[in-house]
Amino acid sequence: MENKSTEAVFDSLVLELRRGTIILSVLSQLKEQQYGYSLIVLLQEKGIEIDAGTLYPLLRRLEKQELLESSWDVESAKPRKYYKLSAYGSAIYEKLCRHWTEMVETMDRLINEKDVN
Amino acid sequence: MKLIDRYVYAVTRYLPEKQKADIERELRTLIDDMLEENQENISYEKKVEKVLLELGDPTLLADSYRGTKRYLIGPQNFDNYIFILRIVLGAVFLGITVATVVGAFADSSKGIIGFVANYFAVMISALLQAFAWVTAAFAIAEYNGVDLLDKKEEDWSIKDLPELPQKEAVIPRSESIVSIVFSTLFTSILLFAPQIFAAYINNGSGSFIMIPLFNIPVISQYKALLIVVFVLGIIKELLKLYYRRWTLKLSIPVALLSVALGIISVLIFTNPSIWNPNFAVIMTKYMEIDIAGVNLWSSLSTGLAAVIIIATLVEVATNVYKGFKYDK
Numbered sequence: 295m296e297n298k299s300t301e302a303v304f305d306s307l308v309l310e311l312r313r314g315t316i317i318l319s320v321l322s323q324l325k326e327q328q329y330g331y332s333l334i335v336l337l338q339e340k341g342i343e344i345d346a347g348t349l350y351p352l353l354r355r356l357e358k359q360e361l362l363e364s365s366w367d368v369e370s371a372k373p374r375k376y377y378k379l380s381a382y383g384s385a386i387y388e389k390l391c392r393h394w395t396e397m398v399e400t401m402d403r404l405i406n407e408k409d410v411n
Numbered sequence: 412m413k414l415i416d417r418y419v420y421a422v423t424r425y426l427p428e429k430q431k432a433d434i435e436r437e438l439r440t441l442i443d444d445m446l447e448e449n450q451e452n453i454s455y456e457k458k459v460e461k462v463l464l465e466l467g468d469p470t471l472l473a474d475s476y477r478g479t480k481r482y483l484i485g486p487q488n489f490d491n492y493i494f495i496l497r498i499v500l501g502a503v504f505l506g507i508t509v510a511t512v513v514g515a516f517a518d519s520s521k522g523i524i525g526f527v528a529n530y531f532a533v534m535i536s537a538l539l540q541a542f543a544w545v546t547a548a549f550a551i552a553e554y555n556g557v558d559l560l561d562k563k564e565e566d567w568s569i570k571d572l573p574e575l576p577q578k579e580a581v582i583p584r585s586e587s588i589v590s591i592v593f594s595t596l597f598t599s600i601l602l603f604a605p606q607i608f609a610a611y612i613n614n615g616s617g618s619f620i621m622i623p624l625f626n627i628p629v630i631s632q633y634k635a636l637l638i639v640v641f642v643l644g645i646i647k648e649l650l651k652l653y654y655r656r657w658t659l660k661l662s663i664p665v666a667l668l669s670v671a672l673g674i675i676s677v678l679i680f681t682n683p684s685i686w687n688p689n690f691a692v693i694m695t696k697y698m699e700i701d702i703a704g705v706n707l708w709s710s711l712s713t714g715l716a717a718v719i720i721i722a723t724l725v726e727v728a729t730n731v732y733k734g735f736k737y738d739k
Contacts, residue, residue: 330437331444346441347467351475354430372440375433 316344318394320352321387324362327378353377361386414459415442421469426476434476442466484549492549495649496542498588502595503541507534509596510604533603541595548642548649576656580737587648598641605630610690612697622693629685640675643668662734666727673723680719681712
């Protein structure tokens, strides 16, 4: 019983950690245009699991914030909505990456503090 | 495939019309892609079920498409809602109980069982109505409140900190509670047992004769208007409970509500036909006074209208004065 609840707490903490990285993961893969499902597959190959129910609404939100541009491809058999970084989105992405690197360094320092002592 | 149609419908049905078609198209392609990806040796139906289960609860998916959660009564108002609901339901309970007991003393023809049955029937109906109206009032506030919040984009600054209220500017909570209890009592009796407002005459043999003050069929035609008065009154008290101190922002809407309440009340109580036309005749028969000749109701109506108008004016004047004086 005890073990099970610790595990649940741990899982929810991991989920929370991961939530902060999702946007950066998505933006990083959209220099080339992708549709939702191809993006899921692409991220999966690179070791990031994200479910469609999270990704699809997120793509829409990022589009609304003008970080992404979209276009419908209706030529092929299945109509697909493609998303791609906008110029504004690219600029923001670069900035976010710098921020991320700084954050990782700071965090590394924090969690490795014990070893130094 | 019917199952896919049903899933897509479940996701999109409450979404804004503008996004619906777009999301639906995207969702169908996604489901299709996920189906193709699945190379297991199982039937198409099983595959569809697996894919839909993977996508998860359609209402959650719709929520994340919408971006915000929608509330009938949001978390910021919920505590107040419960607080008011308790007062109102308590007052209705009290009102109906008092009304029934008084009614039972006045008219014992129905017998105990009849009264108990009547008591429960009226009680349930009254409690349900009170619940519904309080909830409706809060839902309206919520609906408008959310819009107001969206428009508020200015940055918070130190200046926005509220002044510590002067003692006189504070509205005591008890004032609103008393007012809510009384208006609930009065309204519930008027709606469900108007016959209780009556003259009680001892006929000498130990029992009472009840002469209703109101013309019961006519007063019941005013139900909708009485409920409007009740709801406006509750909204007024809620505003006071929410702000808890007099400012212009509070006293202006409160004054407007008071005026509206005054006008509607005058309209209701100055209609001579709401009063029992036989009241004077019966009174004269049982009492040794002769008031049949006096045009009782028209003078009472005028008097009542004057009282309501004066009371409203005094209230509005005090509220606006306090609003101006203690506005930060």
